[in-house]
Amino acid sequence: MRVAHLIRAALEALELRSYVKTSGADGIHVLVPITRRSSFGDTYEFAELLARRLEAAYPGEVTAEWLKKKRSGVLVDHRQNGHGKTIASVYSVRPKPGAPVSTPLHWDELTEQIRRATSRLQVALERVAQHGDLFEPVLRGGQALGPALRALRAGK
Numbered sequence: 001m002r003v004a005h006l007i008r009a010a011l012e013a014l015e016l017r018s019y020v021k022t023s024g025a026d027g028i029h030v031l032v033p034i035t036r037r038s039s040f041g042d043t044y045e046f047a048e049l050l051a052r053r054l055e056a057a058y059p060g061e062v063t064a065e066w067l068k069k070k071r072s073g074v075l076v077d078h079r080q081n082g083h084g085k086t087i088a089s090v091y092s093v094r095p096k097p098g099a100p101v102s103t104p105l106h107w108d109e110l111t112e113q114i115r116r117a118t119s120r121l122q123v124a125l126e127r128v129a130q131h132g133d134l135f136e137p138v139l140r141g142g143q144a145l146g147p148a149l150r151a152l153r154a155g156k
Contacts, residue, residue: 001112002074003058003076006054008020010050011032014050014152015147017033017143018032019104019137019138020107020110022101022102023087023094024092024100028110029102033138033142034143035141037144038145042146043145044081044082046149046152047078047080053152054076060072061073061074062074063076064076064078090104090135091104091124091135099120101121101124
């Protein structure tokens with residue numbers, strides 16, 4: 001949870017808004033809607049540079065290391081932005097005991113309690129009725145990635 005909030009803060013420092021959802025399993029997905037001008041390569045490079053920056057700023061707490069035996073801390077998996085990678089679709093029921101659901105959250109809800117509380121389909125449906133579709137803004141996109149990528153490349 002803390003690492004997801006660190007990612008959000010780093011994105012805000014780069015003037016990018018982000019959204020969060022549970023994976024329906026153990027992970028947290030941080031989503032950054034961008035305009036279509038960004039290339040696949042730019043998107044991947046941005047994710048890797050941000051993960052490496054966080055790894056350097058929070059050693060032992062954040063890692064970008066893929067091999068589990070070499071990891072120390074929570075993996076920020078920039079490789080999920082790789083060609084052909086998939087993520088659990090929002091509101092999808094996962095093939096796990098209890099049939100947990102990938103659920104979008106408000107950032108201030110991202111705590112251990114909400115993660116457990118949103119893990120069932122009925123709860124996800126009630127949340128949509130109460131809050132609307134928290135994922136909808138992600139589909140609008142609209143953020144230019146270029147300025148943030150240039151800042152990361154420059155070490156800012």
